[in-house]
Amino acid sequence: MKQHIDTAPIWDSYRQDCECPLCLLYAKVESGNVDYFLGESVMEPSQRVEVNQKGFCARHFKLMYDAGNRLGLALMTHTYMKETIKSLRENAQRARDAAAAEAVKPIFKRLGSQKGAGMSEIVGELRKVEDTCLLCDRIRDNMERYMYTILYMYKHEAEFPKLFEQSKGMCLHHYAQALEMAPKHLSGDALKRFVDTLTDIEIKNFDRLEGEIEWFTNKFDYRNQDKPWGNSRDAVKRSVNKLSHQVVDED
Ligand SMILES: [Zn+2]
Ligand SMILES: [Zn+2]
Incomplete structure (x- = not known):
């Protein structure tokens, strides 16, 4: 039986600027x-x-x-x-x-x-x-369904891989879930491309966030008092959520 795949919520969240x-x-x-x-x-x-x-x-x-x-x-x-x-x-x-x-x-x-x-x-x-x-059980089922949809879209929707590549990766929790589910629903070249891309953007964005939270700590040095915050003002919240999972609720 072909199941209905609801891709709209995935498009919506991937179009937003977020850590995961x-x-x-x-x-x-x-x-x-x-x-x-x-x-x-x-x-x-x-x-x-x-x-x-x-x-x-x-x-x-x-x-x-x-x-x-x-x-x-x-x-x-x-x-x-x-x-x-x-x-x-x-x-x-x-x-x-x-x-x-x-x-x-x-x-x-x-x-x-x-x-x-x-x-x-x-x-x-x-x-x-x-x-x-x-x-927790219900949410886990729903999230597995969404992760499956992402994998499906990566393979079947022509525009999605580009959007995926421009994202900031995922939090550690969802990154692990993606790596766990990818080989179950993708194979061959698509599997390789998905994991290669995801691990690249994951490391790139963890590095970026590490720089942002470092600047947050440096701002407490009086010599940096007048320097701009850049993206670091909410870096603690984003870092905590990136390393774990929904610890601090989004505003
Ligand atoms: Zn619960
Ligand atoms: Zn996440």
């Missing part, structure tokens, strides 16, 4: 999903079931909290909390049992990493609950 066009797309996908989960999804029983199973990570709970729709968030959080209490109850006896077994262990079985080992299974399960996030 994928991060621009990410911001849109993320805010769209936050709106959806606070709005329509609250009325969708199947969505609620998924929320109850996976919950949200700290970043996405905070984004939903900051979005201000307290009733939508309250409805969702209430049922997710009920589900969480159910699994807490199920795990409670196992936590007590593990601690009781640990308490009677002879000292030689509680050396180094053995200490508390009996509790690690239950701790691992709780961490998993904390770490899983339905929004």
Whole structure:
């Protein structure tokens, strides 16, 4: 089955001057999903079931909290909390049992990493609950789709490779994702050209940004006080986002 390929959002973000066009797309996908989960999804029983199973990570709970729709968030959080209490109850006896077994262990079985080992299974399960996030899952699917579309466009849209080459590369996170997905969807000459071009622009633009953040630090020297900022005024934000991924939100 031929899938519909929506190239318009890719054209839009590649036409903007930015450090990572994928991060621009990410911001849109993320805010769209936050709106959806606070709005329509609250009325969708199947969505609620998924929320109850996976919950949200700290970043996405905070984004939903900051979005201000307290009733939508309250409805969702209430049922997710009920589900969480159910699994807490199920795990409670196992936590007590593990601690009781640990308490009677002879000292030689509680050396180094053995200490508390009996509790690690239950701790691992709780961490998993904390770490899983339905929004992260959705966004990851959407972003994979966009990355696939970029690879498709690189091969099939005559004007796209030129625009791609003029971009400032990607953040480290999306660069790794691009290198991971490229050999799955491109082959032969197209694969080689894509990776060659991307690595070239990546290094070129990391070098440029390194110069910009260096000038930012040099501006604190009184001798440079009156010299122009150039592109360095927001170099810290751009560098942080380039090295990681959407740490500081775009203005
Ligand atoms: Zn990015
Ligand atoms: Zn998340």
